[in-house]
Amino acid sequence: MAKQPKRILVLNVDIDDDVYEKTKVKGPVIGRKQNIEVASKLAVADPEDTDSNAIFEAVKTYDQLSKDYDVEVATLTGDKNLGFKANQKILNQLEAVQKSFHPEACVYVSDGESDERILPLLKTRIDIIDVKTVIVKQSKELEKTYFTIIDKLKDPHFARIIFGIPGFILLVYALAEVIALRILLGLFGLYLIIKAFGVEEKLFSGFSEFKFSLNKVSLIFYFVSFPLIIISLWLGVSAISVQSFSNIATEIAVFVKNFLLLFPIAILFIIAGKVFDLIQDKKHYLLPEYLTLTSAILLFWLLFNYAADWVIGTIAFADFLIASLLITTVMLLIMFLSRDFKTSIIGRMPLDGKSVYTEFGAEIGKIVGVNKKKQLIIIQNSSGVKFDVSINRISSISDKVTLN
Template sequence: MEEKRILVLSVDIDNDVGEKARIKGPIVGRKENLDAALKLGEADPEDTDVNTIFYAVKIYDELSKQHKQAQVVTLTGDAHVDYHAQSEVVKQLEKVILEFSPEACVFVSDGASDESIIPLIQTRVRIVSIKTVTVKQAKELEKTYFVILEKLKEPQIAGIVFGIPGVALLLFAFSEFLGIRVLLGVLGSYLIFKGIGLEARFLRLFSRTRISFDKANFIFYFAAIAFLVISIILGVNEAFVVQSLGLNNLPKEAALVLKEFLKLLPVSILLIVIGEVLQAIQDKRTYVLPNYIVSGSGLMLFWLIANNAADWIVGVTAFGEFFYSLILGIIAMTAVTYLAREFKRAIISRMNLEGKDAYTDIGGFIGKVVGINKRRETLILQTSSNQKIDLEFGNVAEVGDKIIIRY
């Protein structure tokens, strides 16, 4: 019987090995991984990735006794732990797969941040086992302290824990008590965005956006940034004007600032939408046009409702008019979303995607399209290991003789 090729894989998603030990991934081989773990341990003895790499080597040693064709590899991501980190891990994994051609994989992890990459790994190699490293501590309090300390070093958490209070202090210093009001407004908006999932959607949108001087959307993004800056200046200027008037009415003050801020902000966002539409037409990606129809319509309706709400608070518009505009906006948005979804399904149905091979944007084979889930708007791919996976249509970058996927 032919020996199975087993890959023991550890992932350093936040690239501690690169940042602290100055070693680039992928790190292939037993000796290379031991050297990387030792250098990382010398640079930061408390880093859990040290234990992960050592554990991966331990598993490799055990598997080598049964499988001669085994290999141990550590992949590294990016310090920001976002799209760029996942993209870097995928690129390194595809390089390893081309050189080693593994049939199965043992995934070694030290926690949830590394395990977030599992779906992307499963599309390329079959994971037969997941091992999680747990570092033992004598005291729970000590463990909790060090966990919090390590988490505060992560850019995303540090940005919230230190960034928001920092903004508050600056605003308070420059604009007396108005700073607290602006802070509460910013913080409230952020919590609402995060609570309903808009933060993740915007991050995905910006991570997939490609801007280049030779692309149709460049000039639109350039103009959009200018309008955005002007909108912020108008809003801040209005805030100082309102403060100087001494209205002592927070709702009216906020409404006046909002109206001034919204004067040009929709123009900025619509320019981005128009730029993306033209770019999609140029790239022959007509299947994404319904998404931009929904985005553009939603932004216009939001602008209309927000303006009417501000007018009602100021006293220019009666509550009845605001309420009717709100109801009509919801009905119109529901209708636009439904029609855009049907439009998109019709486009997908005419594309004849079944049977086509799907590759990443750097040439790595993912699988063959064996079906389409129109309701969930996903492609059903069958990988080389005969696994079936669902892939969101939003990840499709190009459709031709083959399908190009961008994560």
Template structure:
């Protein structure tokens, strides 16, 4: 056989509505099935698909081309089950007919999702879509909308923010405070966008926390402490910024005073959270006998960066009349800044030195144990 004409009934309307099992082979069997399906449900588009395939068959036979029509039926559970049934039926047909190519008859985008399955088994020369004239794009549009609702990626990306915004707006209307709806919606969308942006990092961190909790590692406790400190630091910084923002005259000097106060009031909290997180890793490595040198430098560098940001923010506060104090003049601010730079460099070099020594000792221990084994 030269050409196989394939009609697809993915949701098995033939079986559900007309009690006909696929596959259907030959012109007469397909005409009989189409008549029964059309009688059972005149609005079903699969009837038009089968008649469209018969029309293509007649045209090809009139041209002297050896062809046969086959209708494959899937399952009402559209997806893996229905596609596997269609694939199995197609394999049986191809064993029976040694066809060189196929013409795919479709009634819309839903059936055409099976094109890769068919193409993996036989070459497709043409795709013919049979569409009722008065509803040319109805089924394709319906399928696209249905697919959007069922696709987790699309639904989570678009529908979750819309759902959150609707719930927040309804809540503020219920408590008779519509002005707060804008703030709540913006905050919810902002948090959602941050989550989507850092989703992979959050998932990895959550996985590490689970492993640490169930394996009894110290990192679970230190990570929890670090998270609490980080949250407290953010709250303290925002409270200080809000107090400064609401004081008289701060709006005149711009955003620099606000950022400076936030950094100066939170830098050591953030540094402490990093140190706690790193401390847990060091303790766990010591307990398991693994190398700790890779976690030594981050601790010293965190302190160095804390000193730099503290010194720079202190200097900016000393020269700003809005956020400065009587006990902190510009000369003292310069001294603090210079001292913080020198101390940061010394601490960073000390961390590199200690880490290098630990690494060298571990290498010597490995070489010694290898010599002892030999």
């Protein structure tokens, strides 16, 4: 039976630091009296701000719990620019509150979606036993929608799609002739298919990690791959320049078929260079990801060739459909086996005692165990709270472990 907590912290978070911006009071705000004063100042400064409601609700919760428990109430403040800086300030203030009060559990009071986004990070530092959301006279769903849109626009994954692709299309349209625009549309279709199979992120993350160094064997592979990419484009354009086509679909299919004669080989050279770097840097636990990427390149090469042949008319649609189903099945099987392979490699590594950080640099805790059967690592934070995290979330291992 779990031990009943006796010391409870009632916690409110103002992630965008409206408290300081509107009242000039710096966080953390600790104590019933201090929180009431800050909430009153905030309500006078901006009656429409929901943060004051959340602070008053935190005080009310404090009063209710103080009858049976040893309770403290605190308001943590982030930063007006949000992001990493806000998260780091909140974690530092939470650590200060924990040192002064030593809570065994926490009741989290939120005014909605904006402050609830910090909840997963707080759970790594303190045991949260209850979450109370203050709903004022506003559309909660509208607020959630607003913050969802803002978050997605800040995410590089969505920014590439929402801003990058239309911008690239407009640029090429302004500079190129109609035939180049057709080629671009074909490549855009190729991108959508890659995205549909979930390979896009691995490609972008893989390319973003490339580092050119004279001390790396991979430099030779990179130099070989770049001319192959240029030649691939030239082969595709040349194939459609010397003949006329009855429709754009056939034209794109001919371009794709000729473009893919050398392009996959160029990509495989780049992957091979990266694999040599991983072996040289002793990052063997990342090899399964590149095994998946290599398999994806070869399978998509087959898929696009079958698709081009069907559009051109050299094979029947039934043949293309069967090939697509087989390729999809093989890709899913490879992804499953690759994940197990990565888990097996990481499970044999000495992880106990290593500090764990988020990709933003915030320390989560230390690894105290590995559950190989369930593919989990067990982390204990500074408050002694233990929680499980999937091994697949590990993005790098050195003297510390980083999670994505």
